[in-house]
Amino acid sequence: MARDTAPAWLEESVAETRRGSGGEHRKPAKDGLTAxxxxxxxxxxxxxLHDHAVTSIRARRPDDKRT
Structure with missing residues (x-):
């Protein structure tokens, strides 16, 4: 079901954190939160019967700090 696979795909393929001036440094995000x-x-x-999914814009950077 898409409800079960979409959050993992989002984290593996799309989610990233940005740092620096204008977000010039981009790295994959980890430990995203989707409900x-x-x-x-x-x-x-x-x-x-249907589901709504909500994804947080906060994530953990590779240096383990939260954004």
């Missing part, structure tokens, strides 16, 4: 929240109906109030 999935189940919803049971559509905005029209009809039954529709």
């Amino acid at each position: 999935a929240v189940p919803h049971y109906e559509s905005t029209a109030g009809k039954p529709q």
Whole structure:
């Protein structure tokens, strides 16, 4: 299911931290935080099982400091 695989893909392929003037130094981020929240109906109030995922913009840099 995408809910289970997307957070790992995001961390491995996309997430990065930036440091320095204008973010000139970029490194892969690690230990990202994503939470999935189940919803049971559509905005029209009809039954529709689906999930919403929220990803934090904070991450751990390679030097173990949080950004």
